[in-house]
Amino acid sequence: MVIAFIVLSCKNETKDNGKLKVVTTTTMITDLVKNIGGDVIEVNGLMGAGVDPHLYKASEGDVSKLHGADIIFYNGLHLEGKLVEVFEKMERQNKTQVPLAESLDENTLIGSEYFASNYDPHVWFDIQYFKQFAEKVTSVLSETDPLNAETFQRNNQMYIEKLEALEMEIKAAIATLPKEKRILVTAHDAFNYFGKAYDFEVVGLQGLSTATEAGVQDVQRLSEFIIDKEVKAIFVESSVPRRTIEALQAAVLSKGAAVTIGGSLYSDALGNEGTEEGTYIGMFKYNVNTILNSLR
Ligand SMILES: [Zn+2]
Secondary structure (H helix, E strand, C coil), rough: HHHHHHHHHHHHHHHCCCCEEEEEEHHHHHHHHHHHHHHHHHECCCCCCCCCCCCCCCCHHHHHHHHHHCEEEEEECCCCCCHHHHHHHCCCCEEEEEEHHHHCHHHHCEEEECCCCCCCCCHHCCHHHHHHHHHHHHHHHHHHHHHHHHHHHHHHHHHHHHHHHHHHHHHHHCCCCCCHHHHEEEEECHHHHHHHHHHEEEEEECCCCCCCCCCCHHHHHHHHHHCCCCCEEEECCCCCCCCCHHHHHHHHHHCCCEEEEEECCCCCCCCCCCHHCCCCHHHHHHHHHHHHHHHC
């Protein structure tokens, strides 16, 4: 009994280390905030690898993490559709909440009737927008924790340089694939910003949110498109069940044509923590390599 008591009180002491407590939602945002904040802040990401943010519901543990946070960074534009209510409740507590995608210029966003926000929320697939996320995170952290502002700004500068190098590298790689082969067919419409920024025609089977299932008609229509355009490969996503894309492949095969499954792309979540694909930059390179190798 006594031992348990000591353990508990020790735990509490180490927890309150005076560092700014930041809670993030998706793995992309968690990686970004860790890059900017370094070890002078404490970052708690709610979602892990392979987790679908459209369907994610807050657990009791999440709610207490959110209550204890100084700042909450999330994507917004209704990406985290089932967390909206929780965030609204938090608003009444005067907590700093930052929906990063909602700080972008909405005139440049892709419209969508499927989201309550009226915009496609998958903005992180345009590296220019992710750079703006980095700037926003840096300014919010600096305002809240001015003693560490210099650290945040230095980290941001280094990270922005890496993002710029990433964009140059992937643009050069994509330029080697002939334009007529740049057709990206995936399980759900997560890649519209990627297509717009890096010159791919993008078609998703399931619509913009995984919350709506693909119908038989969608599968038939898309299988004809694949045959017509001679698309070589289609892609599954790490955070969406494989069966939707397998049904599409089966429909193409049943018409006497062929299409392969080109591999699994990271769409709404990064890979496992501690791996290359567990970072935004590693994920982006992995996706582009997978797409180019399969469509070439
Ligand atoms: Zn999505």
